[in-house]
Amino acid sequence: MTSDQTSADALRAQARAAASARRYAEAEALFRQAVEAEPGSWGAWHDQGAFLRMVGRSAEAEQSLRQALELSSGDPRSRHALGMAVLSQGRYVEGWPLVDARHEVPQFGLTKAKLPYPEWKGEDVAGRKFLIYPEQGFGDVIQYVRLAPWLKARGADVTLFTHPLMTRLMAGSLGVRVIEAAGNVEFPIPDYWVMSGSLVGRCGLSLEEIPNAPYLTAPAGAPTTGGGIGVVTRGRPEHPNDANRSLPPDAAARLMALPGARSLHPDDTQAADFADTAALIAPLDLVISVDTAVAHLAAAMGKPTWILLPAFMTDWRWMQGRADSPWYPSARLFRQPGLDSGWNPVLDAVEVALAG
Incomplete structure (x- = not known):
């Protein structure tokens, strides 16, 4: 190991520690110094790019991550990080294939299903049996299942595997075959299968083409x-x-x-599953939520939904600088105005909006 490598590695470690301690300006300077100390290090460029994306500077992050990708000959961590930076800028056709690298990064724990059938790469689905396999968090699944009825409308015979907490909600909303993925299950042998997080990319949809009409409903009889x-x-x-x-x-x-606020957290409502939570959402005028699964649920039902977003590590799906979401027309985004601003400015904006 050269002295330059030793210096760059030390600077990167210091930068990561500064970022964890929310000393963002210090972290940025240290990441830059690491790149200057060893400009041929893919790790230095990757870390700088990953940090820039976390602080909401995706265009700059993209430049660093492309350099990392070139130096690393395609390391999956840099492919994935680059994909996230590209998606956050709204370039979906380019970004989704890069994000598929998530399954190649063991640290993510997003192992791809191992099924003895052809994985779907975008082929014609008309007349085909089609299996969607869920992955990632509940909010991710809610966001992507809108494409189950989209595929059905194009002639596919769709089966959706779901988590037990989502089975009733999905079965009552999507108009496709829903099977709880628990234990040994029987299902129609598919012509194709796909991970839910790859659906948008394999469907070939641009940001402007995302189907965004409400697609989830409360159980029959809910107020x-x-x-x-x-x-x-x-x-x-x-x-x-x-x-x-x-x-x-x-x-x-x-x-x-x-005024009129009530908690929708399952610990407080005793909701047994997402269908129960949907029934609680149905009669409300408004949902205000941090970036979690209930925000996705409410917005997917078409309920006015105000989503509170942090400035650090804002999720890619909310893009940058927008108060609206192409995924959810009924959503309104309230963003922290700066990395050190805290939540008071966000809550001030919420109170003003309610008063208006």
Whole structure:
């Protein structure tokens, strides 16, 4: 190992520590110094690009990650990170094939299903039996299952595997065959199968072509009137960005103090599954949520949904600088205005919007 490599590795370690401690300006300077110390290191370029994407500078991140990709001869970590940067800029046709590299990165834990049938790469689906295999978080699954009825409309005989907590919701909403993926299950032998997170890319859809009419519904008999505001102040603690996306206690208390506010968190509602939560959402006037699965659910039902977004590690799907979402026309995005701004400006904006 050369002295330049040793220096670059030390700088990268210091930069990652600074970023974890939310010393973002210091982290950026250290990542830059690491690249300058060893400009031939794919790791230095990758780390700089990954950081720039996390702080919302996706165009700059893309430049660094392309350099990393060239130096690494296609390392899957850099392919995936580049795909995320490209998707966050709205270039879906280019970004989705890169994001498929997620299955090649063991640290992500996103192992691709091993099925003895052809994996779908975008072939004509008319008259074909088609299996969708779920992956990633509940919010991701909700976001992507809109394409099950889209494929059915193009002649596919669609089977959707689901998590037990989602089975009733999906079976009552999508108009396709839904099978709970638990234990040994029987299902029609498919002509093709695909991971749910690859659906958009394999369908060949651009950002402007995403089907975005409401596609999830509450169970039959759920109340449809009553009003009020459903609130979600936190997501799963295991989520890698939960420290940034979930509200601290004081901000959560402020949101819950809004007139008509009621918690939609399953711990508070005792909802047994997502269908139960959909039934609670149906009569509400509005849902206000951090970036978690209930936000996806409410927006997929067409409910007015205000989503509170952190400035650090904003998810790619919400893009940059927009108050709307091409995925969910009923959604409105409230963003932290800066990396060190905290949640008070977001809650100020929510209160102003409610007063208006």
